[in-house]
Amino acid sequence: METSRILKWVTGGIELFLGIPILGGLIIVGTGYLPLQIMLVVHIIALIASIYDKQKKSGNILGIITSVVAYIPIVGMFMHILTGIWLLVEAFGYQREKEI
Template structure:
């Protein structure tokens, strides 16, 4: 179950890392990234309870609050997506 949740987080972060789409979402819906931060906090809680890596969720929370710096926002969302992808591929059941 946690891998599906992380795949959704990865998809959201990858969407936000695309310059045009991420800028539109970040600029037109100011509270959208706060909701994403709450989503990452929930994923962080679930990951910790299942003893899974939490680095991707931590970076997701940070990336959500760096919304006010356009270039930094895009880079951080891309880094978060990469970290989540690595966590998913190295997680249990992907042997």
């Protein structure tokens, strides 16, 4: 299993978790926005892995943008949900390509 695919599954799941209304916001604000900084670093690592594995990069780029924009409360929630879905679709699509 390639590293970039694993990172897409993990980051997609975390993004969806952070996008849960109220709960995600409480976690982010309650920890002093630290999850956004951590996710920025993780998305950069995942982007590097995607480049190395020659896989789609758009989900990780969107994740980097989300980590920067998510300081805006409602916008952040929608961005986390969008990014999470995008990353999981990329990870699932990559898995399907390998099976065919």
